[in-house]
Amino acid sequence: MSTAIAERDAVASPADSGAEDAIQSYLVTFIIRRFDPETDSEPRWVDYDVELYPTDRVLDALHKIKWEVDGSLSFRRSCAHGICGSDAMRINGRNRLACKTLIKDLDISQPIYVEAIKGLPLEKDLIVDMEPFFASYREVQPFLIANSKPEPGKERIQSPAERAIFDDTTKCILCAACTTSCPVFWTDGQYFGPAAIVNAHRFIFDSRDDAGDVRLDILNDKEGVWRCRTTFNCTEACPRGIEVTKAIAEVKQAILRH
Structure with a gap:
């Protein structure tokens, strides 16, 4: 190993180690209200333990559960940036968008409860009939x-x-x-x-x-x-x-x- 490479590694290693130590993940328990109309007569609560970072969102947790733990979990989402409104659900008893709810803003010392929004017919899990x-x-x-055409031109003028x-x-x-x-x-x-x-x-x-x-x-x-x-x-x-x-x-x- 050349002297230059050895010096580079000596400098880089502590920084890399520090960066890894700074990013800490947590095991978070989610209790999700599940319902499959083909098999369930009533909704049931199912718990999942998910490893997440504080900057992850509830939507990230739902993705991880669906992709890595239980592929049958059903929910709506689209843009994942708080614009489409697809992933509205009740999180710890409050209506929120899953894509805008950060894990660090929730009390992860307690389970996080997730269920479908209320008042609309429940179709499956976190999906309701809109x-x-x-x-x-x-x-x-x-x-x-x-009732009238804009005058003049094609625009309808409006003041600030x-x-x-x-x-x-x-x-x-x-x-x-x-x-x-x-x-x-x-x-x-x-x-x-x-x-x-x-x-x-x-x-x-x-x-x-x-x-x-x-x-x-x-x-x-x-x-x-x-x-x-x-x-x-x-x-x-x-x-x-x-x-x-x-x-x-x-x-x-x-x-x-x-």
């Missing part, structure tokens, strides 16, 4: 309705101040975390739910839209905004930080002025 959720979303007509009125509710990713955290939604299958109201808000207050009155009439129904009990569960659950309860209150005020 159709009732999207049916409510479609019912509020969540798209721009304009006009945009700011509804900017917060444009952030919704339809993950259903807010709606399925709502106690009213759990007990009343007809309630539109926070997410539908948020998406109605986005167009009700859009200066370019001409169908705000129509949406206000829809939400003035007995299963509309008046079913909200202002518990703030929805605001707390939103992974995008939308002030959901505030948006619902603004829609209520708009109905009263309507």
Whole structure:
């Protein structure tokens, strides 16, 4: 071995050893509520021990369980970056996105409980039927309705101040975390739910839209905004930080002025 190589190894080895010591993994217990409609009459809790790093996410743990321990575990995920909203689930009793929940932010001295979001029909393990959720979303007509052509040119002009009125509710990713955290939604299958109201808000207050009155009439129904009990569960659950309860209150005020 040359002198240069020996000197390089002598310098590199302590650094490498220190880097390895700095990255510590932990054995974390996950207790997951499993349900297979082909074999189970009721959901059951199953525990798994997974070796993880503090910077891993709950989604990483679920991947590790599925890929290395039990391939039958079923859950939804897509982008894994908090944009698609596919992996909303209850983690330690709170609605969260698995891809945005870091292991270091949970108390790993205790088991981590994971189950499907509530209030929607359970299909398998952590997967629920989202159709009732999207049916409510479609019912509020969540798209721009304009009765006139833009003048001049092809753009519909809007000031920054006009945009700011509804900017917060444009952030919704339809993950259903807010709606399925709502106690009213759990007990009343007809309630539109926070997410539908948020998406109605986005167009009700859009200066370019001409169908705000129509949406206000829809939400003035007995299963509309008046079913909200202002518990703030929805605001707390939103992974995008939308002030959901505030948006619902603004829609209520708009109905009263309507």
